Amino acid sequence: MIRSLQLLPAILLAASTVAAPPAVAADEVAANSVAEKYAALLERDYVYPETGKRYAAAIRAAIASGRYTMLTGEALGAAIDADVAAVAPDGHLRVRIPEGAAKPGEAAPTRYPPRVPIEQPGWIAPGIAFVRFNIFPDDAAVTAAAEKFMADHADAKAIIFDIRTHGGGGLDQMDVIFPWLFAEPTRLVTMATRASVDAEGGSPIDGIASLRTVKGDAGMVAREHWVTPNADPRLRDAKIYVLTSGGTASAAEHFSLAMKHTGRGTLVGAPTAGANHFGRGEELGGGYGAFIPVGRTYDPATGKDWEGDGIAPDIAVAPAEALLRVLTDLGIEPDEAERLSEAHMPSRPMERRKPRPAR
Known part of the structure; x- marks a missing residue:
């Protein structure tokens, strides 16, 4: 996601001639209400309007068939996710279930502790700085810490950014890192938001100072992300390495x-997660939530994104x-490089998020 920015009434089921047990009826109303709200948001705001309509149609067909009846928690999330993925996979689309929603006998989803934004910043070897970012949050203290790291290591001959377990976030930390690394104003990427969302004031990237609005594709509002160098030239010739994995999202x-x-910079590791689209979080009711992609980021030279x-x-x-x-390429002896690598190994998974198992 880019920033955690943040409707429809519940659908009432028609009465049947034989009344269902109250608990079943309540579960059915809750499940279908969550699914319908998700369908409505995807149809209204998803970055690609036609795909959003197809997502909504698939979810509504499942509601009509009774597929979600009596499903709750992880089972409901898995069913909706599977129906959406069958239309078109999207690395950000995943229903968030309520805490503690798993039923007895049902496997609870793996939940890791909250991400620590910055880990192990400092000198990893003489002249070589290292920092791990696990998230770019909307947090002024983290932004200040990122800026301090750059200033404290402005004499580095090389900086290693470890983002192998970085799950996403916003631009604030990038916008205090990049000015140290470039010698002249440079266009970085282009970000395009669905025009209808932008017109309603719903763009999560509107008003960010490092973005410049430019002409884009029909139905989209395009903004280019630019870096403006700061006045300190010391890092402009430093070697920059970026460690990546399937968990880099x-x-x-x-x-x-x-x-x-x-x-x-030089990217070292494995291909990244392939979760391109940016957007905003939405509540679906009953403790359920979802991230709704409203835009995409792409290479301005090719127009291609990484979804x-x-x-x-x-x-x-x-x-x-x-x-x-990276350390051996920078001249560190193999035994010492191996020791340092082990001492700086991330604790979170370095792989793509697996889809929920089919139910």
């Missing part, structure tokens, strides 16, 4: 593409070996 892929297509495919690294190695490869 969304805003982290934005960061990766900006480094790759400008030639300013589904990810961004290929410049140097392809197993993600767990990416830091080892």
Whole structure:
């Protein structure tokens, strides 16, 4: 996602000649209400209008067939996700279920602790700075910490950005990192929001100072992400390495593409997650939620984004070996590079998020 920005009434089921048990009726109303609200949001706001209509039609067909009847928690999320993915996969589309929603005997979804935004910042070796970002949050303290890291390591000959477990976020931290790395104003990527969403004031990227509105495709409002160099030239010739994996998603892929297509950084690791579309979080009722993609980010030179495919690294190695490869390329002795790599291994998964199992 880019920022955590944030309707329809519940559908009433027609009465049948034989009344269902109250618990069943309540479950059915809740499940169908969640599904219908999701369908309405996708139809109204999804980045590609025709695809949004197809998503909504598939969900409504499932409602009509009774597919979601009596489903709750993980089972309901899995069923809706499967119906949406069958229309067109999207790396951001996944129903968020309420905390503790799993029933007895039903496997609860894997939940990791909240992401620590910045880990292990500092000098990893003489002249070589290292920092791991796990998320780019809407948090002024994290932005200040990112800016301080750059200032504190402005004499580095190389900086290693570890985003192998970076799940997404916004532009704030990027906008205090990039000015240190470029010698002249540079266009990084283009971001295009569905025009109807933008016109209603619903764009999650409207008003960001580093974005410039430009002419774009019909039905979209395009903004280019630019970097303006700061006054300190010390890092402009530093080597920049970006460690990637299948767990590198969304805003982290934005960061990766900006480094790759400008030639300013070298990506080392595995292809990224392929979760391109940016958007905003929405509540579906009953503790359920969803992220609704309203725009896409792409290479301004080619017009291509990374949805589904990810961004290929410049140097392809197993993600767990990416830091080892960079350190040895920078002249660190193999034994010491291996020790440092192990000491800086991420604790979160370095792989693409797996789809929910079919029910």
